[in-house]
Amino acid sequence: MSELIEMRGLTKAYDANHIAVNNVTLSLPRGRIIGLLGPNGSGKTTLIKMLNGLLAPTQGSIRIGGCPVGVETKAHVAYLPDRTYLAGGEKISEILDFFCDFYADFSREKAVDMLLRLNIEPDTKLKALSKGTKEKVQLILVMSRNADLYILDEPIAGVDPAARDYILKTIINNYNPNATVLISTHLITDIEQVLDEVIFMRYGHLVLYTSVDNIRAQHGKSVDAYFREVFAC
Amino acid sequence: MAWNLDSDRPIFAQLAERIQIQIVSGDYPPGGKLPSVRELAAVAAVNPNTMQKAFAELERSGLIITQRTNGRQVTEDEELIRSVRTLLARGHVEAFFSRMQELGYTGEEVIALCGKILEARTAAVPEKSAVYPVPEGDKGGD
Numbered sequence: 536m537s538e539l540i541e542m543r544g545l546t547k548a549y550d551a552n553h554i555a556v557n558n559v560t561l562s563l564p565r566g567r568i569i570g571l572l573g574p575n576g577s578g579k580t581t582l583i584k585m586l587n588g589l590l591a592p593t594q595g596s597i598r599i600g601g602c603p604v605g606v607e608t609k610a611h612v613a614y615l616p617d618r619t620y621l622a623g624g625e626k627i628s629e630i631l632d633f634f635c636d637f638y639a640d641f642s643r644e645k646a647v648d649m650l651l652r653l654n655i656e657p658d659t660k661l662k663a664l665s666k667g668t669k670e671k672v673q674l675i676l677v678m679s680r681n682a683d684l685y686i687l688d689e690p691i692a693g694v695d696p697a698a699r700d701y702i703l704k705t706i707i708n709n710y711n712p713n714a715t716v717l718i719s720t721h722l723i724t725d726i727e728q729v730l731d732e733v734i735f736m737r738y739g740h741l742v743l744y745t746s747v748d749n750i751r752a753q754h755g756k757s758v759d760a761y762f763r764e765v766f767a768c
Numbered sequence: 769m770a771w772n773l774d775s776d777r778p779i780f781a782q783l784a785e786r787i788q789i790q791i792v793s794g795d796y797p798p799g800g801k802l803p804s805v806r807e808l809a810a811v812a813a814v815n816p817n818t819m820q821k822a823f824a825e826l827e828r829s830g831l832i833i834t835q836r837t838n839g840r841q842v843t844e845d846e847e848l849i850r851s852v853r854t855l856l857a858r859g860h861v862e863a864f865f866s867r868m869q870e871l872g873y874t875g876e877e878v879i880a881l882c883g884k885i886l887e888a889r890t891a892a893v894p895e896k897s898a899v900y901p902v903p904e905g906d907k908g909g910d
Contacts, residue, residue: 566817567817568815568817700770703813704813707809707810707813707814707816708810710806710815727775728770728773728779728813728815728818729813729814729815730815731815731818748778748779748781748821751776751778752777755776755777756775757775759775760775
């Protein structure tokens with residue numbers, strides 16, 4: 536099977552002095568959970584936005600499932616952005632209606648099931664929920680799609696450790712050998728044992744793409760410790 | 769509950785060791801069925817591919833057998849299980865002796881100390897009978 540994501544010479548320059556993503560060539564297979572790691576300002580979110588068609592590359596190309604990014608790929612990519620796009624005034628059930636209309640691969644049943652297991656009433660308005668619960672709801676919306684690619688931008692920042700465990704458990708339980716999950720985060724320790732592979736980025740460049748167990752076997756340290764070494768200030 | 773894993777060694781190797789211990793200790797008896805990769809990955813809170821790799825490792829060593837229709841089971845070869853168990857035990861004892869040596873103990877002193885401590889322990893808490901293998905009808909009343 537061909538790779539799920541193919542990036543070739545991918546570049547995004549906001550202006551001449553500010554190249555957020557610089558000539559990244561990378562292929563990512565299906566059936567993996569991959570961490571996108573890098574310090575602040577390394578280009579992670581810019582890369583993710585290009586994968587979702589929210590930013591156009593300055594140069595280079597992306598193919599997802601063989602197609603250039605566009606309407607076709609958006610139908611197969613489930614994206615959890617770093618900031619919410621939901622207004623908050625709607626009831627959760629209304630948001631579910633919206634997702635059913637919008638995404639052919641959305642399973643309302645799955646979403647309701649996950650919500651009930653967390654004792655979240657679909658009648659509740661989103662803004663009535665705590666920050667952590669809101670984040671869980673948004674993750675549930677994204678993971679209830681039967682997508683080829685799940686892109687989660689900082690899904691565990693700003694939630695308590697119990698909510699973090701729930702989010703990681705949800706990612707593991709939804710594992711599908713045909714789909715890949717790309718997770719960007721600073722909180723490597725928390726997520727390390729859930730990942731197959733990691734991508735390190737620095738100043739827009741791709742620094743490293745390898746498996747978690749490779750790093751541990753080669754360097755005798757965790758990905759978190761290795762990251763601190765590579766990116767020491 | 770998530771399994772406690774060291775941060776400086778490959779995860780799959782630690783998972784394999786942990787399942788190995790569960791097999792030699794009899795938690796998973798000979799010929800017994802093992803949970804699926806997915807189930808066990810969820811329990812351990814690890815990536816399913818990593819758990820798969822751990823299972824593959826145990827298959828290579830012969831402790832686990834995969835049947836196409838029936839999932840995975842522990843080998844029925846008790847001889848093999850016993851030899852793996854002995855190997856693990858030897859490793860622990862070797863490591864223990866090395867550490868005692870660092871403290872300046874001779875072999876005999878170590879044995880003498882072991883005897884004393886075992887005596888004290890048995891007096892405080894009656895020893896449990898060995899989990900594996902348990903000879904039938906020979907457990908003794910308590």
